[in-house]
Amino acid sequence: MAKIKIIIIPGSSRAASHNARLGKSVEAALRTLGAEPTLISLADYPMPILNQDDEAEHGVPENAKVLASLIAEHQGVVLINPEYNGSFSGLMKNTLDWLSRDVGLKVFKNRVFALAACSPGALGGIRVLAHARDNLVSVGADMITPQLAVGGANNAFADDHSLTNERAAGLLQSLCETLIHRAKDYTRQEPA
Numbered sequence: 720m721a722k723i724k725i726i727i728i729p730g731s732s733r734a735a736s737h738n739a740r741l742g743k744s745v746e747a748a749l750r751t752l753g754a755e756p757t758l759i760s761l762a763d764y765p766m767p768i769l770n771q772d773d774e775a776e777h778g779v780p781e782n783a784k785v786l787a788s789l790i791a792e793h794q795g796v797v798l799i800n801p802e803y804n805g806s807f808s809g810l811m812k813n814t815l816d817w818l819s820r821d822v823g824l825k826v827f828k829n830r831v832f833a834l835a836a837c838s839p840g841a842l843g844g845i846r847v848l849a850h851a852r853d854n855l856v857s858v859g860a861d862m863i864t865p866q867l868a869v870g871g872a873n874n875a876f877a878d879d880h881s882l883t884n885e886r887a888a889g890l891l892q893s894l895c896e897t898l899i900h901r902a903k904d905y906t907r908q909e910p911a
């Protein structure tokens with residue numbers, strides 16, 4: 720049987736991003752469970768800030784189309800969110816907004832989504848998870864219940880990408896198991 724494919728999208732393009740590090744933890748956990756993860760960086764898919772005048776003149780940016788096609792090759796998506804003032808990073812929100820445009824770009828309805836966050840603060844970005852869940856439900860995404868906010872990011876990761884906090888490690892395991900289980904209900908598209 721083909722492996723379940725899951726794409727992992729951190730919402731920070733910062734070189735030393737904690738959320739990208741958490742992406743590696745998710746990647747490792749999914750691989751151990753037998754799935755086929757793809758960890759990307761949004762730095763590879765730059766898009767202008769959405770402006771409907773520009774959209775009317777130039778259409779949806781090529782990078783949004785490329786990213787939508789890549790997502791379509793996966794059954795599941797993990798969005799890993801920096802928390803900026805209690806909500807999304809501009810990078811993540813702008814990317815999701817572009818992905819919600821145009822018939823061919825509406826990638827939300829045919830795959831299952833999980834949410835995670837990571838912050839140097841004690842709460843780990845827990846508030847952005849509620850905003851992100853609300854936002855994704857509004858575009859028709861199927862969401863799993865388990866989620867993960869990793870606090871104290873400076874000391875959260877071991878060299879093998881596992882999480883040092885036992886409770887966070889347990890939540891990561893539960894998120895990945897549930898996502899793989901639910902992703903079996905979805906079919907992915909073959910690369911064009």
Ligand SMILES: Cc1cc2nc3c(=O)[nH]c(=O)nc-3n(C[C@H](O)[C@H](O)[C@H](O)COP(=O)(O)O)c2cc1C
Binds near residue numbers: 842
């Ligand atoms: C504009 C701004 C707002 C922030 N607001 C929050 C916040 O509300 N909660 C929080 O835990 N951290 C907040 N932070 C700190 C980020 O969690 C921290 O910079 C984190 O490292 C960003 O994620 P990254 O490492 O993946 O780039 C904020 C940072 C910035 C730049």
